[in-house]
Amino acid sequence: MAYNVGILGATGAVGQEIIRLLHEREFPIAELRLLASARSAGKTQSFGDKSWTIQEATPESFAGLDVCIFSAGGDQSKLFAAEAVKRGCIVVDNSSAFRQDPNVPLVIPEINPDSVDNHQGILANPNCSTAISLMGLYPLHKAFGLKSFIASTYQAVSGSGAGGLIELDQQAHAWAEGGEMKQEVYPHQIAFNLIPHVDKFLDDGYTKEEMKMLNEGRKIMGIDDLRVTCTCVRVPVFRAHSISISAEFEKPVTVEAAREAVRNFEGAELVDNPANAEYPMPLNYSEVVPCGVGRIRKDLVFDNGLALWVTGDQLWKGAALNAIQIAELLHKKGKLSS
Amino acid sequence: MAYNVGILGATGAVGQEIIRLLHEREFPIAELRLLASARSAGKTQSFGDKSWTIQEATPESFAGLDVCIFSAGGDQSKLFAAEAVKRGCIVVDNSSAFRQDPNVPLVIPEINPDSVDNHQGILANPNCSTAISLMGLYPLHKAFGLKSFIASTYQAVSGSGAGGLIELDQQAHAWAEGGEMKQEVYPHQIAFNLIPHVDKFLDDGYTKEEMKMLNEGRKIMGIDDLRVTCTCVRVPVFRAHSISISAEFEKPVTVEAAREAVRNFEGAELVDNPANAEYPMPLNYSEVVPCGVGRIRKDLVFDNGLALWVTGDQLWKGAALNAIQIAELLHKKGKLSS
Numbered sequence: 001m002a003y004n005v006g007i008l009g010a011t012g013a014v015g016q017e018i019i020r021l022l023h024e025r026e027f028p029i030a031e032l033r034l035l036a037s038a039r040s041a042g043k044t045q046s047f048g049d050k051s052w053t054i055q056e057a058t059p060e061s062f063a064g065l066d067v068c069i070f071s072a073g074g075d076q077s078k079l080f081a082a083e084a085v086k087r088g089c090i091v092v093d094n095s096s097a098f099r100q101d102p103n104v105p106l107v108i109p110e111i112n113p114d115s116v117d118n119h120q121g122i123l124a125n126p127n128c129s130t131a132i133s134l135m136g137l138y139p140l141h142k143a144f145g146l147k148s149f150i151a152s153t154y155q156a157v158s159g160s161g162a163g164g165l166i167e168l169d170q171q172a173h174a175w176a177e178g179g180e181m182k183q184e185v186y187p188h189q190i191a192f193n194l195i196p197h198v199d200k201f202l203d204d205g206y207t208k209e210e211m212k213m214l215n216e217g218r219k220i221m222g223i224d225d226l227r228v229t230c231t232c233v234r235v236p237v238f239r240a241h242s243i244s245i246s247a248e249f250e251k252p253v254t255v256e257a258a259r260e261a262v263r264n265f266e267g268a269e270l271v272d273n274p275a276n277a278e279y280p281m282p283l284n285y286s287e288v289v290p291c292g293v294g295r296i297r298k299d300l301v302f303d304n305g306l307a308l309w310v311t312g313d314q315l316w317k318g319a320a321l322n323a324i325q326i327a328e329l330l331h332k333k334g335k336l337s338s
Numbered sequence: 339m340a341y342n343v344g345i346l347g348a349t350g351a352v353g354q355e356i357i358r359l360l361h362e363r364e365f366p367i368a369e370l371r372l373l374a375s376a377r378s379a380g381k382t383q384s385f386g387d388k389s390w391t392i393q394e395a396t397p398e399s400f401a402g403l404d405v406c407i408f409s410a411g412g413d414q415s416k417l418f419a420a421e422a423v424k425r426g427c428i429v430v431d432n433s434s435a436f437r438q439d440p441n442v443p444l445v446i447p448e449i450n451p452d453s454v455d456n457h458q459g460i461l462a463n464p465n466c467s468t469a470i471s472l473m474g475l476y477p478l479h480k481a482f483g484l485k486s487f488i489a490s491t492y493q494a495v496s497g498s499g500a501g502g503l504i505e506l507d508q509q510a511h512a513w514a515e516g517g518e519m520k521q522e523v524y525p526h527q528i529a530f531n532l533i534p535h536v537d538k539f540l541d542d543g544y545t546k547e548e549m550k551m552l553n554e555g556r557k558i559m560g561i562d563d564l565r566v567t568c569t570c571v572r573v574p575v576f577r578a579h580s581i582s583i584s585a586e587f588e589k590p591v592t593v594e595a596a597r598e599a600v601r602n603f604e605g606a607e608l609v610d611n612p613a614n615a616e617y618p619m620p621l622n623y624s625e626v627v628p629c630g631v632g633r634i635r636k637d638l639v640f641d642n643g644l645a646l647w648v649t650g651d652q653l654w655k656g657a658a659l660n661a662i663q664i665a666e667l668l669h670k671k672g673k674l675s676s
Contacts, residue, residue, distance in 0.1 A: 148639045149639070150488050150584045150637075150639055152490035152569075152582035154492070154532050154571065154573070168530075172510060172513065172514060172530075173514050175510065175514075176510060176511050176513075176514030176515060177514060187615040188615070188619060188621070189621060192506075192510075192574065192575055192576055192620075192621070193575065193619055193620055193621045194492050194573065194575060194580050194619055194620055194649075195619060196580070196582070196617050196618075196619070196632070196633055196647045197612070197615060197617060201612040201613065204635060204636065205593065205612060205633065205634065205635030205636075206635060207612075214638065227638055227639045228638060228639065229584050229637045229638045229639045229640075229643070229645055231490075231582040231584075231633065231645060231647065233492065233580075233582065233647075235492070235532065235573055235574075236530065236573075236574050236575070237530055237531065237532060237574070238530055242532050242534070242571075244490035244534070244569040244571065244582075246488045246567050246569075248639075255543065274535070274539040274543060274545075275539065277525040277526070277535060279534050279535060280534075281526060281531055281532055281533060281534070282530075282531055282532055283526070283527060283530070283531045294534070295534055295543065295569065296543065297542060297543030297544055298542065298543075299488075299567045300552065300565055300566060300567045301486045301487070301488055301565045301566065301567045301586075302567075305567070307567050307569060309534045309569065309571075311532075
């Protein structure tokens, strides 16, 4: 059994990782079809000894595909998702376009695998910071019952795609070599700076990114009255996000039980040995499958509270990996028709 | 009226800024005496067209000084503070050695200026992250009554002194030029990384730095039952600290009243215009006197809560500037004898 798999947005930073991970994880592929905008059509993309010619995405491009991972931004998703579904292609969408649609499951396979059972053709992949945060929070929710959390993010430039990676690289080189820094992706210099601004601002002073932590956290964990305050900050790090979290629970907590819950959760790794200066860091969690959870301690503000620190690869668990895990889950459940 | 002023630890990153700010702020100096370890004795230090020979610090070094700013670490402070006081020299101490001593005022001049009235020879300068956070929190406390706050820090390498600045500079150059990164100050690479570890770990999993936010916050603002959870993170930024804060208050809050309170507080600047991508950032708050406060919005976890973002120069308000402001306050109050 092997599938015809498409990638929409194959040339982007996430698209590249999707190609790589599909191969490294040996997803059963019959045909791999790379789709992108007209600008990229005709170019060649390769991985290992294989190569593909990129095709321009049109409604017809999805005919014959069993599943297509969309990673070309919300506008492209809105343009093509229904066209793909109409042609019998299941869509795993990386954009935020459908995440709050009640007919679209928002899936982290380690958390809500059964949500895929009722899909109507589209399945949504969560926001990167949310996915990574939940790899630390969800096992604690199962153990203690999550009521609320406060999160401050430390987000890598990979979250802005290839352009973000190029911009930090260029600015850091310019700094070292005395050249001129270019500024195209971010409104301010990101090298050796912090920008407390990710995604667009809403009228209440929050960014859309900050509200995803609340809205997607509620939907994925199934906690309707969850309260979340999030502050999103871009930091001069290449590709792993980190999140500092204080969380409040229904039940009394202990640090030992919290560590045990994280230890037993698939997809997270406990790295929590302060005496040896061991805690998750972006450099250790780039190109790594599990997310790292550490710095677990009693929160000093909430009565039943824990503070923790989570780090994970933005391009992997925050995007490409989770999307592929959704496809793997569909395959495992026999819900991908080839 | 002019004073004989000493600096203990004159060769460090903070010591350098003390020399600079004493001159730029035109502190009335009769004699400036630079003290350091035997290793630095005999070297010359200059500012503008002035220069001084560094003297080895001994108990006798403090004779004849009216005030000495100590910035050579806790051990040196413990060694010399009583010796200085014995010789009639007022000590403004940058280390954490005496901050929790009930006989030592812990002073931020914009917050608790009257605390200097009862000093017994030693006055303590607060921890850098605490001082900068309080420049945003204190005006809100005055307006709404602070009950608790949760803080995640984004701390610049200047907080580790000259060695931290050199380490980030060296590593970033090595990265750009393909050289080898040196690692002496931090337990892990800091360039393009995050280290959720500032100061020593305690048995409960918090670092000493994290507990300063609670203990010093209580003492400076005079809120005995204040609850604080803090997570301290070192980031690849040179010299300004930033802090993401969610705070809970006794009284109902509004964003407009909060902004007004910050606007009217000496020492803070409101930079809160998201529509124009205006918020405080480390690059804008390096070598700047006031701290920047922005991203003020209703907190979504606390009923009477506000979220905010504060940035300030670690070497200035976090260290050298606040220490000099304490000396200026003593002078203004007629409590420095020359």
